[in-house]
Amino acid sequence: MLHIYRVLGRHGFRDSFSPLALHSSAALRGFSAAIFSPPVSSVKLTTEQVKGPVHLQSVIIVPQATAFPNAMASATAVLDKRIGFLGSGQMAEALARGLIKRGLVTAERIACNDPNPVRKELFKSFGAMPYDSNVDVARNADVLFVAVKPQHVAQVLTEVRSVLTETHTVVSIAAGITVEKLVEAAGPDAHVVRVMPNTPCLVGETAAAMCLGGKATPEDEALVRTIFEAVGKIYTVDEKLLAAVTGLSGSxxxxxxxxxxxxxxxxxxxxxxxxxxxxxxxxxxxxxxxxxxxxxxxxxxxxxxxxxxxxxxxxxxxxxxxxxxxxxxxxxxxxxxxxxxxxxxx
CATH class of the missing domain: 1.10.3730.10 (ProC C-terminal domain-like)
Incomplete structure (x- = not known):
């Protein structure tokens, strides 16, 4: 008798897995916690089935924290968070679709605003909720992405500053806008994370880096990491290195x-x-x-x-x-x- 597993790795589910490999210690290296959802009965397998790939059904195994810091906590936190986009351009769209595709949030928990009504309608077409003001987006989001052109960042953050709370995580993906400028616009108590992604985000393969500012915490860092790992890879660096990130992976x-x-x-x-x-x-x-x-x-x-x-x-x-x-x-x-x-x- 052999239990069949479905495995959740850093980049989503693997739908087939060699049973022999699954039961080897090497195969399970890098995984630390299993979520049975739902359990299924054991099945008998022939020799041929054991040697080949088998469709997996019953257990989600979450990566160890060494490979994916605070994996369990991060995944749960994202599922409990509402996502808002101030600006609904291609990068925002890629992030939103990636989060939905990976099952980290449902479409109705994504809010957005954009000066271009066509972009808002596009978000609405896949289930997101468009609003007519940035303040309304902020009120209906826990993670707030600043996805406007750099020259408009201070303006939109100043607009929403009065409704930001300690539960908000403000994530800027605007190039060249420093943490100091973000905190100045959002307020000294804002939890600010500056991220430099790149355009392969559009196909789920971004190479990004982030740094923390304001009152941002390790929990904010883990949350942002989980979001961006839905569309590629992200690394934490000192802000002074973000220009080098821009020169390498950004450009x-x-x-x-x-x-x-x-x-x-x-x-x-x-x-x-x-x-x-x-x-x-x-x-x-x-x-x-x-x-x-x-x-x-x-x-x-x-x-x-x-x-x-x-x-x-x-x-x-x-x-x-x-x-x-x-x-x-x-x-x-x-x-x-x-x-x-x-x-x-x-």
């Missing part, structure tokens, strides 16, 4: 898009049809990135695995080195970082 998608375009152009130059060249280039970047993240192997070592003596790859790598591609990427990150620092002081 980085543009560098990668240029690389995909250039690889595709090379494929076309070598004779491939445009659509196939672009698909191969994009998939190559995706697969290579997953290898770095999932193996934990240094990128240089992964490069060496592909680069055989006197082979095709080393010929290409030599051309890249002659062109200074490595230095160009480094310079791009540094230049974007310096510009982010300049903007934050304006």
């Amino acid at each position: 980085g998608p543009a560098y990668v898009f240029m690389m995909v375009e250039a690889l595709a152009d090379g494929g076309v130059r070598a004779g491939l049809p445009r659509d196939i060249a672009q698909a191969l280039a994009a998939q190559t970047v995706l697969g290579s990135a997953k290898m770095v993240l999932e193996t934990g192997t240094h990128p240089g070592a992964l490069k060496d695995m592909v680069t055989s003596p006197a082979g095709t790859t080393i010929a290409g790598v030599h051309e890249l080195e002659k062109a200074g591609v490595r230095a160009a990427f480094m310079s791009a990150v540094v230049a974007a970082t310096e510009r982010a620092n300049q903007l934050s002081k304006m």
